[in-house]
Amino acid sequence: MILRMIGLTAAALALVGCASGPRFPRERYARALAAAPGAAQPSRIVAREIEFLKAAEAQGHYAAAREFAAPQASALTSTGETAATTWGSALDDQEEVGPWSPTIVWMSCDGRLAVSEGRFENRQKLVGSYLTVWQRDRKGDYEWLHNAAALDDPQPPAKTAPGDPGPGAIVVPGLVSIDGNVTDCKIGEAGALPAEPGYKQVLSPDQTLAWRWAYIGDTRIFEVHALTDGEWKRVIEKRWPANVGEGN
Template sequence: MKPAHTFAATILVGCMLAACAGPSGPRTPRDVIDRALGSAPYAAQPGEIVAREVEYQLAARERGQYTAMLDFAAGDAVVHGRNGPVPARPVFSSLEDPETTIEWSPRTVIMSCDGNLAVSSGRYREPEGFVGTFVTVWERDDRNDDYEWSYDVAGRDDPQPPPEVIDEDAIVVTAIDTIRGLVADCPRAGATVPAPPVIEPAAGASHGQEASPDGTLRWYWEHRADGTRYARGDFYTSGAWDTVIERSFASPPE
């Protein structure tokens, strides 16, 4: 089993969010990830997804929320809305970028052994202050090795947590969130990874799934009759399948 890349991901996020200024001036998230992982022993690096998420958010701030979503989307990307997953490009191409973007941060990233497929999950905050959770699937683009998102689902907390009240005279130091990064075990030479366990969908639910080319990671979505949206990510580790990411979201508000 490969080690979790939690420490490396924490360093990367801290440096990137601080603009990573050095003697030669600011560096981009891509510069940081390349330098930090240049000597890493594994082809699959969850830190690359963390860097991609940061690049994505910076692009949203600079170019607009929906413009960035299109720029970072795979050609067949889908967003899971109130009626199920729908093609993302027709949806976001018809919308005008909002003045203020959503802020988000991944908390968990799981990746296939071959590095071709990853699932991230984390927290977000809307400009109005509403907070919630997201799940995003990332696929490596064979043309340029960049990761593009292919599935996205998100939902607000219900109920919302109470607003944070801070004394105006207080000095607040916010710690950098630790991100858990996990990589699936690579099959031994000549060995075959067993198929993941079958998921029985809820009654009346539409559903779908996809596995990485090497068969070490599987993600699954479900749209239930009551409008609940469900997503999960499983990976192969220590000779068995483990569910790491599992989230349910109520039908989004009008």
């Protein structure tokens, strides 16, 4: 599903390194925060998610999902890949939206493809994780291309985020900060990323970032591979049982 939000903490807007997960060279964060026009800027994905979430609150879930979707967008649900036009029609624009926010963004060097990983809370106060693939259109805006989500199983104890400023702030467990990353810009000796049998794959036009997914048995598998430090690394991996809900 495309997830929902009512506010965003100041801490969530800071593109700084997460306390958990792999560490990367300081110069990559410098590039991730670059403000030069045309440069790969993970902060633009964060801004786009905020726009999308505000639209969902104002217009309704389906209307916002349709507005921000790429023409070929699809949701990777527990029952398989579903075109956004079909999947989105089941969303209820009258229901209250719940909070969500990205925690990690990976962007290709050319800035044309990005993947955000984040946390959400649904209207039943259950929490989970999501992945969204973004592609830049001809106008320079980012549209969502693929989305996948699953509730935590088991659910963590309810708690507020550290430094919670009060009403209106996101209180999704596990949210600390947003980790912005940009891939290397030259393939060099690493070469092209080999295909993986049984997986579907989207590769950035500059071939520095790859998004893969597969349905194997009763498991949904999602991976992000990035060209970093001169080699291909799997920087995000999710394995969700197919019977775990998407968080409606």
